[in-house]
Amino acid sequence: MLNIKDLRVNLEDENKEILKGVDLTVDAGKVHAIMGPNGSGKSTLSYVLSGKEGYEVTHGSIVLNDSDILEMEPEERAAAGLFLAFQYPVEIPGVGNMTFLRTAVNAQRKARGEKEISATDFLKQVRERASSLQIDAEMLKRPVNVGFSGGEKKRNEILQMAMLEPKMCILDETDSGLDVDAMKLVAKGVNSLRDNGRGFLVITHYQRLLDHIKPDVVHIMADGKIVKSGGPELALEVENNGYSDILSEVA
Template sequence: MLEIKNLHVKLEEEDKVILRGVDLKIGPGEVHAIMGPNGSGKSTLSYVLAGRDGYEVTEGSARLEGRELLEMEPEARAAAGLFLAFQYPVEIPGVGNMTFLRTAVNAQRKARGEEEVSAADFLKLVREKARTLKIDAEMLKRPVNVGFSGGEKKRNEILQMAMLEPRMCILDETDSGLDVDAMKLVSDGVNALRSAGRSFLVITHYQRLLDHIRPDVVHIMAAGRIIRTGGPELALEVENNGYADILNEVG
């Protein structure tokens, strides 16, 4: 599904190298988790994959189902099936959540040469998916993320994911700012989307999210590289011992 090879990235504006040769391969239907200390480059990796400005790829590639992502505009990456759930979902005053969702869904369909969804069908679909995420009609009417609580914002991200039906989902610290109940709600939303044709990359600081969203593979990232890869037990090891042991081990 997603294959990242030797990815090197620096900041565009300053001479600061953030990613120093990331290699990662995620198969269809797999759930991978990336853990790592602050500043290890986890969020940068997610932004670079989604196409955010301000980063310069100096080396390497990232392919989604064989197509090079790094040469595409962000909207083309989305249409190709990539979705990033933001750590800090952005507020867009004046743009209604429903309008936003419908514009996004139809833009992607158009980019893929598919018919637009009718207003009635769309409404029905949104209401159904919103209900399972406990997003009420009021939240759908309000401007995108404006005045939403932390939990509401994250649920809104999962709602977008559910509506857009991406093939490759990246969750950037989706657990940050969530209480236990909200984390359960968000995780259930994610788990409902798991399928043989859809893969996930879950970026998190803490093991607790991985109790809800069970990963197949866990990677530890530090200083811009993946330094260890293992099964779910690796996350528990980090939870119990911290990153220090692993960092020392690798040197």
């Protein structure tokens, strides 16, 4: 599914290396979690994967389902099945949530040479998927993320994910700013999307999200590299002892 090889990335403006050789393979059907202290490069990885400007890839490759995505525009990566649930979802005043969703779904379909979704089918799908995330009709009408609470924003990200049906989902600190109930709701949404054809990369600071979204593999990232990988027990180790033990162990 996703294959990252020796990825080295500089911040474009500062010539400062942020990612210092990341290797990572996520197979279809698997959930990988990346944990790590602040400033380890986790969010940068998610931005570089999705094609945000401001980063310069100096070395390495990113392959998604046999295509090299480094040369692709962000929208082409999206159409190829890459989805990023943002840590800070952006507000777009005046644009209805529903309009936004429909525009996005149809843009991806168009890019893949598929027919646009009919208004009725779309409405049906949205209602269905929104209700399981406890997103009501009113929230669908409101402008994208404007005046949404932290929990609403994150649920809205998961709704977009459910509608776009991506192959590779990246969740960037989706648990930040959520209370326990909201986190459970988000986790339920994510779990319902887990299937054999879909890969997940869950970026988080804390073990608690991983209680609800059970990972197959846990990676620890520090200073721009993945320093240790293991099973779910690795996340528990972090929870109990913090990062310093692991870091001193690999140093």
